[in-house]
Each structure stands twice: as structure tokens, then as C-alpha cells.
Amino acid sequence: xxxxxxxxxxxxxxxxxxxxxxxxxxxxxxxxxxxxxxxxxxxxxxxxxxxxxxxxxxxxxxxxxxxxxxxxxxxxxxxxxxxxxxx
Amino acid sequence: xxxxxxxxxxxxxxxxxxxxxxxxxxxxxxxxxxxxxxxxxxxxxxxxxxxxxxxxxxxxxxxxxxxxxxxxxxxxxxxxxxxxxxxxxxxxxxxxxxxxxxxxxxxxxxxxxxxxxxxxxxxxxxxxxxxxxxxxxxxxxxxxxxxxxxxxxxxxxxxxxxxxxxxxxxxxxxxxxxxxxxxxxxxxxxxxxxxxxxxxxxxxxxxxxxxxxxxxxxxxxxxxxxxxxxxxxxxxxxxxxxxxxxxxxxxxxxxxxxxxxxxxxxxxxx
Ligand SMILES: [Zn+2]
Numbered sequence: 628x629x630x631x632x633x634x635x636x637x638x639x640x641x642x643x644x645x646x647x648x649x650x651x652x653x654x655x656x657x658x659x660x661x662x663x664x665x666x667x668x669x670x671x672x673x674x675x676x677x678x679x680x681x682x683x684x685x686x687x688x689x690x691x692x693x694x695x696x697x698x699x700x701x702x703x704x705x706x707x708x709x710x711x712x713x714x
Numbered sequence: 715x716x717x718x719x720x721x722x723x724x725x726x727x728x729x730x731x732x733x734x735x736x737x738x739x740x741x742x743x744x745x746x747x748x749x750x751x752x753x754x755x756x757x758x759x760x761x762x763x764x765x766x767x768x769x770x771x772x773x774x775x776x777x778x779x780x781x782x783x784x785x786x787x788x789x790x791x792x793x794x795x796x797x798x799x800x801x802x803x804x805x806x807x808x809x810x811x812x813x814x815x816x817x818x819x820x821x822x823x824x825x826x827x828x829x830x831x832x833x834x835x836x837x838x839x840x841x842x843x844x845x846x847x848x849x850x851x852x853x854x855x856x857x858x859x860x861x862x863x864x865x866x867x868x869x870x871x872x873x874x875x876x877x878x879x880x881x882x883x884x885x886x887x888x889x890x891x892x893x894x895x896x897x898x899x900x901x902x903x904x905x906x907x908x909x910x911x912x913x914x915x916x917x918x919x920x921x922x923x924x925x926x927x928x929x930x931x932x933x934x935x936x937x938x939x940x941x942x943x944x945x946x947x948x949x950x951x952x953x954x955x956x957x958x959x960x961x962x963x964x965x966x967x968x969x970x971x972x973x974x975x976x977x978x979x980x981x982x983x984x
Contacts, residue, residue: 630954631953631954631955632953640952692887693888696858696859696886696887696888697859697888699855700856700858700859701857701860703863703864704860707864707867709831709867709871710828710831710834
């Protein structure tokens with residue numbers, strides 16, 4: 628039977644890759660700040676989604692990816708009108 | 715390792731892709747009917763497309779030793795044309811005796827509109843009447859959660875629907891539970907940027923187990939990777955998962971689901 632990796636082994640493998648992804652996010656936000664019209668972007672709802680995501684990444688739950696997905700999702704209304712028989 | 719790609723649109727791929735997939739161990743694939751990148755104008759356009767899926771692609775696949783299966787429907791993107799959708803649904807039975815047809819799919823929602831839901835529901839009726847398996851496309855990005863909930867509502871509303879004969883595709887972290895908790899099959903799509911990565915797919919397997927789940931490339935005319943399933947195999951190996959477990963996800967599970975189709979005949983490699 629093969630052994631699942633330990634947290635140390637996983638961390639060694641993903642550290643550089645994760646560092647690179649965070650740097651890319653930081654550099655992207657800097658680039659947006661440098662550009663003309665940055666105020667408009669600051670008020671864009673998608674920027675708010677990114678801000679919420681960054682908060683979620685910092686919490687210590689074990690379903691952060693799922694929480695992020697919900698941040699980027701349209702709300703669902705249980706009362707939506709179901710299709711019916713053709714009339 | 716032998717594998718099956720249960721969702722790939724080979725009409726949009728070149729022969730080199732067939733060749734490379736065979737070299738990587740692909741022994742079978744299933745190709746759901748989808749949107750061609752433009753809205754087709756008539757039911758005859760679909761009739762020709764269904765001939766391509768049932769006559770032409772099986773031959774291209776066989777040339778490299780891959781078995782080709784397919785699913786028939788009109789895609790959700792074209793469901794806004796309700797009249798044409800109904801003509802296509804009425805024409806589908808002409809092809810249901812073709813030996814490589816596995817069922818009705820990929821039906822589903824795209825922008826979660828009223829017409830899409832209506833045409834989804836009418837496809838579902840056809841599948842129930844003809845006792846066919848169902849393959850369901852769920853929307854992308856911000857529409858996925860809401861659309862998947864709506865699809866599950868429609869499935870659960872109908873007591874004739876058998877969850878074990880129904881597959882909900884393109885599940886991600888926030889929708890996999892919806893499929894699994896009601897006993898549906900599900901699949902993860904490894905597609906650059908808009909869907910899942912091999913590494914997140916492996917995470918989902920680690921969290922939710924390897925029953926009733928599979929992975930696919932959904933390779934089509936967009937930026938996609940027809941060798942995404944071997945990428946997933948490689949990621950699982952790197953994480954120390956057993957060959958047996960990996961093979962269950964990329965080979966045995968699709969076979970188990972497809973085997974419920976009365977026409978399904980698979981010749982296992984020697
Ligand atoms: Zn597809």
C-alpha cells in the first residue's frame with residue numbers, strides 16, 4: 628500500500644509554487660494601483676470578491692476553497708419557478 | 715496505465731490528439747454532443763452532427779485503437795431557440811440504436827434561464843421515456859452553484875430519475891457534495907483557468923472519496939488539454955496514491971457507469 632504524504636512533505640513541495648502565486652497576486656494589485664482609473668476598479672464588485680477571498684485565505688477553516696467558490700457565485704433562490712408540462 | 719476520457723469533444727480535435735491520447739494509455743472515450751461555437755440553423759444541421767458522432771468519430775478513434783462512445787442532445791446554449799430544440803429532441807430517437815450511443819447528454823444549464831430549464835426538463839423526459847442514461851453539463855464560473863442547485867432540484871422533483879443512471883459533470887469544490895449526497899455520479903473537468911486543475915481534483919478525491927466520481931478533459935475547440943487525465947494520474951502518483959485507487963477513478967468508474975447502458979460493449983485491452 629502506498630503512503631499518503633505528510634504535511635512536511637507536502638509543504639516542501641508546494642512552498643515555492645505558493646510563494647510564486649502570492650507574489651503574482653501582489654504584483655497584479657500593484658499594477659492596478661499604478662494604472663490610470665484605479666478608483667473605478669477599487670469600486671468594482673469583482674475587486675470586492677477578491678478582497679473577500681484574501682480574507683478567507685487567512686482564516687483557519689478546512690474548506691477555504693469551497694468558501695472562495697461561493698464568494699464568486701451568483702445566489703441561488705430556492706423558490707425559482709420549475710418548468711412544467713408543455714401546454 | 716489504461717484510462718478512459720469520459721468527456722471530450724473529438725470533432726474539434728485533430729488526429730494527432732487521438733494519436734497522443736492512445737500513446738498515453740487511453741483505450742476509450744465518450745463524446746457528449748455540445749455547442750459548435752455557433753448556433754446551428756436547422757434540425758438537419760444536428761442530424762449531420764449526430765452522424766459525425768455515431769459514424770465518423772468511431773472510425774477515427776478505431777484507427778488508433780481507441781473505442782469511441784457518444785451522447786446526444788441539443789446544448790443548453792442553443793436552448794433559447796425552443797422550437798429548434800424541440801425538433802432536435804424529437805429527432806434524437808433516430809440515432810438511439812447506434813451502437814456507440816450511451817445516452818442523452820450533455821444536457822444542462824448555461825446561464826440558468828427559463829428556456830434552458832424547460833429544454834433540460836424535456837430532454838429528461840426523453841431519457842426517461844427511452845430508458846437512457848443522462849449526462850449533465852453544469853454552468854461555469856459564477857453561474858455554476860445556482861445552476862447545479864437548479865438541476866438537482868429538477869432531478870429530485872421527478873421520482874422516476876435514478877441517481878445511479880445520472881452523471882453531473884464539471885463539479886468543483888462547492889458543487890461536488892450536491893451530486894454525491896443524493897447518489898448521483900459526478901465528474902471533474904480539468905480545464906485551464908475556468909474549471910478544475912489536476913491538483914484541485916486530487917484534493918477533492920482526498921476529501922470526498924473515489925466512489926461514483928471520474929475525471930475528464932472536456933477537450934474541445936477552446937483552450938483545453940486533451941491529455942489532462944494523464945496529468946491527473948501523474949499528480950495522484952506524486953502524492954503517493956496507489957495505482958489501484960487511481961485506476962478506479964480513471965478506468966473502472968467510467969466503465970461501471972457506462973455499463974448500465976444496454977448497448978454498451980467494451981473490449982478490454984489484452
Ligand atoms: Zn463538454
